[in-house]
Amino acid sequence: MSAPLLSIRNLSLSFGSKQGERTQVLKNISFDIPRHRTVALVGESGSGKSVTSMAIMQLLPTSGLEIDPQSKIEFEGRSLLDMRGRELRQLRGKDIAMIFQEPMSSLNPVFSVGEQIAETLMLHAKLGRREAGKRVIELLTEVGLPDPEKKAKSYPHELSGGQQQRVMIAMAIACEPKLLIADEPTTALDVTIQKQILQLIADLQKKHGMSVLFITHDLGLVGEFAHDVVVMRDGEIREAGTVEQIFDSPKDSYTKALLACRP
Numbered sequence: 650m651s652a653p654l655l656s657i658r659n660l661s662l663s664f665g666s667k668q669g670e671r672t673q674v675l676k677n678i679s680f681d682i683p684r685h686r687t688v689a690l691v692g693e694s695g696s697g698k699s700v701t702s703m704a705i706m707q708l709l710p711t712s713g714l715e716i717d718p719q720s721k722i723e724f725e726g727r728s729l730l731d732m733r734g735r736e737l738r739q740l741r742g743k744d745i746a747m748i749f750q751e752p753m754s755s756l757n758p759v760f761s762v763g764e765q766i767a768e769t770l771m772l773h774a775k776l777g778r779r780e781a782g783k784r785v786i787e788l789l790t791e792v793g794l795p796d797p798e799k800k801a802k803s804y805p806h807e808l809s810g811g812q813q814q815r816v817m818i819a820m821a822i823a824c825e826p827k828l829l830i831a832d833e834p835t836t837a838l839d840v841t842i843q844k845q846i847l848q849l850i851a852d853l854q855k856k857h858g859m860s861v862l863f864i865t866h867d868l869g870l871v872g873e874f875a876h877d878v879v880v881m882r883d884g885e886i887r888e889a890g891t892v893e894q895i896f897d898s899p900k901d902s903y904t905k906a907l908l909a910c911r912p
């Protein structure tokens with residue numbers, strides 16, 4: 650087994666109230682994201698999935714959450730929690746990309762989607778404007794947007810929810826990240842569109858060989874395309890294993906309950 654792309658060890662997070670009490674939101678969680686694999690992080694709402702992704706993106710200092718000092722997160726063997734400045738910008742701009750439930754929260758309403766992807770390419774992939782413009786069309790084609798030349802000129806609100814999410818995915822893969830974090834990317838979409846977006850992420854994972862951390866509250870979604878599954882509840886990892894282990898022989902009572910709830 651080669652070294653994992655990302656490894657989380659004993660990650661604990663808490664937040665403080667005005668009265669000075671601290672509430673633990675992550676309790677000593679550990680798991681790996683191997684290279685070229687899709688790991689599904691599954692748990693009901695409030696279990697700590699999004700704060701885990703924020704810890705990986707190093708976005709905690711702005712959110713009032715505090716990380717316990719024994720926590721370790723390594724990306725390609727480098728301690729991610731110690732990264733600052735340029736190294737951190739490289740990590741967020743290039744090595745790790747993220748998409749969210751609400752694409753509109755990350756898209757700027759006053760620029761066309763083509764301009765926004767081009768901007769990303771110029772900033773992080775150091776492409777010139779012409780080159781970036783060409784690459785935008787290739788990317789929008791790759792994520793399956795119909796009529797990509799026309800769509801590149803559209804403003805975010807002129808696109809459907811599914812199309813906006815495709816634009817976010819195009820933007821996320823623009824700089825060929827090593828890790829794509831997708832935090833409930835299909836929760837806001839209709840069931841048929843959900844399936845298409847899941848398929849797109851699975852196809853891109855195969856084609857580009859990146860690792861994916863797919864966050865969802867719905868264990869039923871991940872059986873077909875995740876390689877590994879991590880089940881979380883109340884800030885703790887209840888069970889982790891390959892998709893076959895989790896679906897065919899779950900050991901934890903909570904995992905069993907989740908599997909029993911599938912439609």
Ligand code: ADP
Pocket residue numbers: 664674692693694695696697698699700701712713714
């Ligand atoms: P999930 O993504 O699994 O639904 P979250 O990671 O968003 O859950 O939240 C985990 C827990 O941490 C929840 O109890 C939530 O209320 C709490 N939490 C998240 N962000 C903050 C914050 N900035 N300040 C205080 N508590 C927070």
Ligand code: MG
Pocket residue numbers: 698699700832833
């Ligand atoms: Mg969440």
